[in-house]
Amino acid sequence: xxxxxxxxxxxxxxxxxxxxxxxxxxxxxxxxxxxxxxxxxxxxxxxxxxxxxxxxxxxxxxxxxxxxxxxxxxxxxxxxxxxxxxxxxxxxxxxx
Numbered sequence: 001x002x003x004x005x006x007x008x009x010x011x012x013x014x015x016x017x018x019x020x021x022x023x024x025x026x027x028x029x030x031x032x033x034x035x036x037x038x039x040x041x042x043x044x045x046x047x048x049x050x051x052x053x054x055x056x057x058x059x060x061x062x063x064x065x066x067x068x069x070x071x072x073x074x075x076x077x078x079x080x081x082x083x084x085x086x087x088x089x090x091x092x093x094x095x096x
Contacts (some may be wrong), residue, residue, distance in 0.1 A: 062079055 062076055065078055
């Protein structure tokens with residue numbers, strides 16, 4: 001009977017150790033999930049900042065071409081034509 005008690009004690013110890021390891025892993029998992037959320041938020045903010053700066057760069061580039069720079073005159077003309085088409089479309093929509 002004492003052998004059976006030793007086996008039960010051994011199993012209890014092993015289960016206790018496994019439960020402790022499970023708790024530690026759950027804590028580590030929670031910490032990693034929080035870190036992941038933080039990193040995703042940082043990534044989203046950085047992506048938005050990059051997009052904003054790209055838009056500002058395009059605007060500055062267009063303004064530069066309109067100021068008489070020989071660079072990208074074709075691009076400026078295309079942009080102006082696109083804006084005019086967009087205005088024409090809006091005016092047509094309003095007229096309906």
